[in-house]
Amino acid sequence: MVERKKIIIDTDPGIDDAMAIFLALQSPEVEVIGLTTIYGNVYTTLATRNALHLLEIAGRQDIPVAEGSHVTITKGTKLRIADFVHGADGLGNQNFPPPKGKPIEQSAASFLIQQANLHPGKVTVVALGPLTNIALAIEQDPEFPKKIGQIVILGGAFSVNGNVNPAAEANIFGDPDSADIVFTSGADILAVGINVTHQVVMTDADRDKLSQSSGKYAQYLCKILDVYFSYHHDSYHTKGVYLHDPTALLAAVNPSLLTYIEGVVRVQTNGIMRGLTIFYNTKKKFGEVSEWCNKPTVKVAVTVDAPAVVELIMERLMNS
């Protein structure tokens, strides 16, 4: 039997985070060895509560949840919280009862470091929120980028407008300083930005199909998806929703569903371009020494087989 890929999902649930977590649990190629939580769609405390709740819905309380940072890497407390996209509770305003489980004592960053040490080169982190926990792991253990297998980042807007403002995508905007640390850390990084995820749409018809299926998570997801569909309808005038987090999760499961280019990525950390991700293809050697020189390269997704991705997501979520 082929060894299943060990993954840790760093997450801010979040409606599409919930889809991605369930998708991971329905994917035989991967073994979810932990969830780490972060602010983004909701504050970190609520993200932890939602992560525990989702694992209870799945009957997978055996998976540990490690709570992440409550502030940005520069100790910023003025966080951007996207509750207008996901509902005040982060899960479509369903007012679910509090989970029975508790997070483990370890912080997200120390859990990430511990797991990388336990399984060197074998753990994939799927980062579905702002990158604070990963940057903290790198700060606390400079060897972390070498020991972690791969970091799949849902974030950035490469050569397209952002979704927070024209410059910035939400996860990068949440903590640009952390994002710049992670992108230049030398880890094996695969970035999936909104230039790609905006091609992966779940339509009203897909949702109807899901609601009529006997999928293990179908009824639950259709309930929480209401708020997400309304937001997309009002903000983008689309008849469907973007499947950001599930697409990034599938990039970890099967990278060949997307194509990539390789180069240096840096993140603007202040001013009106705060959160902007710039890709440098390293082809031109610039004359002067700058903050772009001798930086490690990362892979950035440029195309996606959107029909195949949507089909795979639907198939797995409709599975009982």
Ligand SMILES: [Ca+2]
């Ligand atoms: Ca997310």
